[in-house]
Structures are given as C-alpha cells and as structure tokens.
Amino acid sequence: MxxxxxxxxxxxxxxxxxxxxxxxxxxxxxxxxxxxxxxxxxxxxxxxxxxxxxxxxxxxxxxxxxxxxxxxxxxxxxxxxxxxxxxxxxxxxxxxxxxxxxxxxxxxxxxxxxxxxxxxxxxxxxxxxxxxxxxxxxxxxxxxxxxxxxxxxxxxxNDAVLRENFITRVYALDDWKRQVEANPSYHELLQFHSRQKYLLMAHHVEAYRELGRYLAESSRLPLEEAMAHYLQRFMTALARPATRKTHTNALMHVFGYLKEALDAETRQDLLAAIEEYRQGHVHLAVPIRLLSHYLKRHGSEYIRRQTYLDPHPYELGLRNAI
Incomplete structure (x- = not known):
C-alpha cells in the first residue's frame, strides 16, 4: 500500500x-x-x-x-x-x-x-x-x-460496484481536503489533478479531458472560483461508477508507461491480464497488481503516484469483487 x-x-x-x-x-x-x-x-x-x-x-x-x-x-x-x-x-x-x-x-x-x-x-x-x-x-x-x-x-x-465507488469518492475527497483545501494554491490544485488523472479517466473520460482543459486556463480565474468549479465537476464525475470498458481504457493508458521498459513476453502477460479483465474472467485486482508490480521497478514517479493504482486500502479487498 x-x-x-x-x-x-x-x-x-x-x-x-x-x-x-x-x-x-x-x-x-x-x-x-x-x-x-x-x-x-x-x-x-x-x-x-x-x-x-x-x-x-x-x-x-x-x-x-x-x-x-x-x-x-x-x-x-x-x-x-x-x-x-x-x-x-x-x-x-x-x-x-x-x-x-x-x-x-x-x-x-x-x-x-x-x-x-x-x-x-x-x-x-x-x-x-x-x-x-x-x-x-x-x-x-x-x-x-x-x-x-x-x-x-x-x-x-451490498452491490460491489457501488460499494467501491462510494469508498473511492470518500478517499478522493479526503485527499482534496487534506492537500488542496488545507493549503489552497494553484500548485496544489494542479498536483491533485495530476495524481487523480487516471482515476478520473476510469470514471468519466469526458470530464478528464474537460478538467484538463479547464486547468490550463484556471490561473486567470480567482483561486476560490477555480477550486470550487474543479471539485464540483471532479466529484460529479467520480459519482459515475466505472465500467469494465472505462477501467480497461485507464489500464491501457497506465500500461503505456511500461511497454518500452519490458520484454515482449512480460508485455504480453500484462496485456493478457487486462484483456481477461475486460472479458469478465478476472477481477480488477488482477491487472492492477501486475501493473503495480512492474511500475515499482520501471515506472516514473508520476505514474507511481497515480491514485488509480491505490485509491483505497488494499486490505478492504474492494477490487477483488469488481
């Protein structure tokens, strides 16, 4: 963890x-x-x-x-x-x-x-x-x-997807309150978006793109206004449960940070795990753990900091059921 x-x-x-x-x-x-x-x-x-x-x-x-x-x-x-x-x-x-x-x-x-x-x-x-x-x-x-x-x-x-979605949102809001709300600045806002990008992508790819464009222009706005708009749109996007299709899209983007560092056999193993998840044969925890294993060895600091890989305590086992 x-x-x-x-x-x-x-x-x-x-x-x-x-x-x-x-x-x-x-x-x-x-x-x-x-x-x-x-x-x-x-x-x-x-x-x-x-x-x-x-x-x-x-x-x-x-x-x-x-x-x-x-x-x-x-x-x-x-x-x-x-x-x-x-x-x-x-x-x-x-x-x-x-x-x-x-x-x-x-x-x-x-x-x-x-x-x-x-x-x-x-x-x-x-x-x-x-x-x-x-x-x-x-x-x-x-x-x-x-x-x-x-x-x-x-x-x-009792629904595994709704359970994981709620707890993901609780931890995301906790991150916001501890890091951005406690130390309000454009820097903290950009850092929050940077580490939440692939979690956001997995829930709502349109919001992921929209908020990226918004932050590119946000320094022209009053900080309080920029923070309020961002948080409202971010939390609304996360309230939309991720699907196997949207998770697969996020997994493939994360995989992109590894493919140059891995040999062909390892790349195929990772792609096979992602495809097995997409088809519903394994739970999300399987490709996530494999990706995390190789990212610890070969990933940049940016990709290792993504909350998508670890949005809530592993011990809760939430991704073992979705």
Whole structure:
C-alpha cells in the first residue's frame, strides 16, 4: 500500500445512527450494519446522527412520511396524525448538523427513511396513496449545502460496484481536503489533478479531458472560483461508477508507461491480464497488481503516484469483487 493511503486512518464519515445499532427508530429498534461496524469502522471515524431523534420526536414515536405533489418539495408529516408536521424542525436540526460537520468526507444513509433515504423514498398524495418518490428531508439538506459530499445508502453497498465507488469518492475527497483545501494554491490544485488523472479517466473520460482543459486556463480565474468549479465537476464525475470498458481504457493508458521498459513476453502477460479483465474472467485486482508490480521497478514517479493504482486500502479487498 502506498504511503498516501496508509496515512488515511480515521476519515470522518457520517452515518445514520440506527445503522450503528442505536435504538433510535420509530419502533425502538435499530438496523445495525455489520459491514459498517466491523469493516468500515476500522478505517472511518463514523459519526452517528438521527435527525428525527434530534428533532425531538422521541422513541418510540409515530412514523412519519413525505407528503406532497410532484414538482414540489414534500412536507414531512405523521402517518396517523396528518397535523403532525415536522418539516421545519427537521430543517432546523439538519442545518445545525451541517454547520458543525463541514469536515465530513461522506455519509452512509438508511434506505427508505423519510429523513435519511437517499432516493426512491415514497411521497404520498392527498389521497393517501404514493404518487412519486424523492430523497429524505435530511438528505435534501445535505445535497443543498454539501453538493460534493459522497452519499450512499448502506443497503446499496451490498452491490460491489457501488460499494467501491462510494469508498473511492470518500478517499478522493479526503485527499482534496487534506492537500488542496488545507493549503489552497494553484500548485496544489494542479498536483491533485495530476495524481487523480487516471482515476478520473476510469470514471468519466469526458470530464478528464474537460478538467484538463479547464486547468490550463484556471490561473486567470480567482483561486476560490477555480477550486470550487474543479471539485464540483471532479466529484460529479467520480459519482459515475466505472465500467469494465472505462477501467480497461485507464489500464491501457497506465500500461503505456511500461511497454518500452519490458520484454515482449512480460508485455504480453500484462496485456493478457487486462484483456481477461475486460472479458469478465478476472477481477480488477488482477491487472492492477501486475501493473503495480512492474511500475515499482520501471515506472516514473508520476505514474507511481497515480491514485488509480491505490485509491483505497488494499486490505478492504474492494477490487477483488469488481
């Protein structure tokens, strides 16, 4: 593992409190996540939060749901007593949380929750029937104030691609906050882009090209404006899960830094591993480890520093499943 990744311990990540095993759900129960508590807690400093409990709804409590018309921001009301409207209270506690948690690198959410659901939360019409879906009230506040913050539902992390994508984004944002945000300068911005180039390429090749052109002209802009634009576009691009096709493209670009230094047989072995990955016969970890092995011997400092080769701790085994 690279020194950069090895130093990334205790990254602050928010999490719905019920996923930590806290008995804060409306019925007094919880939704303890073994993966979060037994795996991610080794790497992340998980910070639990329950907006409903913080809003004073108590445990146990009457369930709440989203109610509204398509195209309008839904209200949050009781399922039994429709006069119980907690929208404003949830807004207040969400804003208070945001004001105190700008250090977070991500947030893990509870699926389907009217406060913490990331998407596809049912919104009910006046007739009491679901009419469409939206994000939970707390999540909408997070998106408004933290548009670059990686968000994911715990249940969706059962999908290996979505799990790897979320954790990749958390580590990328951590890199940004520690290196660029902590020492803002055009130099740090360019250095960040330089080491993230092939990770960006693997997720969104158009954004890779666009941001390269943008940075070529960025010195003419106010630094704060350039940083804000870059981070928004970068994190949006990373939120697009990489595919076998886009990973293969990035792998071939990395391979290009080695082909002159290797003998024909070794080059064929590397190309065969990349092709086996493209065809779905092996996981991404196979060509990555082979490339990393030879880059340590023959690669330039530039290519060895690429976060694409090591975007998160190897021990998590995320690339052994995609």
């Amino acid at each position: 690279s020194e950069t990744v090895a130093s990334r311990a205790g990254i602050p990540v928010g999490i719905s409190a019920c996923l930590m095993g806290e008995q804060v759900r409306y019925n007094g129960g919880h939704k303890r996540s073994r993966y979060c508590l037994e795996v991610l807690a080794e790497r992340f400093a998980l910070e639990p939060f329950c907006p409903e409990l913080e809003a004073g709804l108590g445990v146990p409590r009457e369930p709440i749901r989203l109610v509204g018309r398509p195209g309008e921001e839904p209200r949050v009301v009781g399922t039994v007593d429709a006069s119980l409207d907690v929208t404003d209270r949830l807004d207040q506690v969400s804003q208070a949380f945001i004001d105190k948690h700008r250090h977070l690198r991500g947030f893990i959410l509870m699926k389907g929750s009217p406060s913490c659901g990331l998407e596809r939360v049912k919104v009910y019409g006046e007739n009491g029937m679901p009419s469409h879906s939206d994000a939970g009230a707390f999540v909408r506040a997070l998106k408004r104030h933290f548009p670059t913050l990686p968000l994911e539902e715990e249940a969706r992390m």
